[in-house]
Amino acid sequence: MxxxxxxxxxxxxxxxxxxxxxxxxxxxxxxxxxxxxxxxxxxxxxxxxxxxxxxxAAKEDTVQKVCEIVKKQLALPDDSAVTAASKFTELGADSLDTVEIVMGLEEAFGISVEEENAQTIATVQDAADMIEKLVENKSA
Structure with a gap:
């Protein structure tokens, strides 16, 4: 690649x-x-x-907002290193945590994520890319 x-x-x-x-x-x-x-x-x-x-890649501000939401949902300290490449599982998230992260993203961005799309999200970057796609489709 x-x-x-x-x-x-x-x-x-x-x-x-x-x-x-x-x-x-x-x-x-x-x-x-x-x-x-x-x-x-x-x-x-x-x-x-x-x-x-x-x-x-998604816009940097989208990635940063996703990082903040992930930190909040997982109750991570503010100084935790969460980047676009961060995998939810490596941050300690289980399947229930991932569902809560997706719900937080839906609320923050005003989107609705289909279950099959939610299952493909493994990293912050995956989430940010999906969000921008859904926001773009919503405004089209």
Whole structure:
């Protein structure tokens, strides 16, 4: 997986790398793009199908608000290190705690999280990305 300025590109069973000399404004509002292709021309390099997913991370203020809610729901001290990469289980959350975190997020952001979406949340970043998607869909 390659990461550039908040974007990641991954391809199953292959590692990709590329360089970008400067960030571009054209993708600043990009949330998620996925595409795949199957072409015979890829078979010459041993690829039958090539899939890319480009996604941009949630806004920093959303991540920070999620961190605060997680700290509150888990009764963690204010100086606890909770970051976007923090896993709920590593912070001591069990399944009931995770449900309470999701309920706190729903209340704080004015959203409703479907059960199947709630089950996919493992990190603060997962929660922040889901929240921004739901808020965007709600306003659309």
């Amino acid at each position: 390659a990461s550039i300025a908040g974007m990641s590109i991954s391809a199953p069973s292959r590692s990709l790398s590329f360089q970008q000399s400067q960030p571009t404004k054209l993708i600043s509002s990009l949330k998620s793009v996925s595409f795949s292709t199957q072409r015979k021309s890829f078979s010459s390099v041993g690829l039958r199908s090539l899939c890319f997913r480009v996604s941009c």
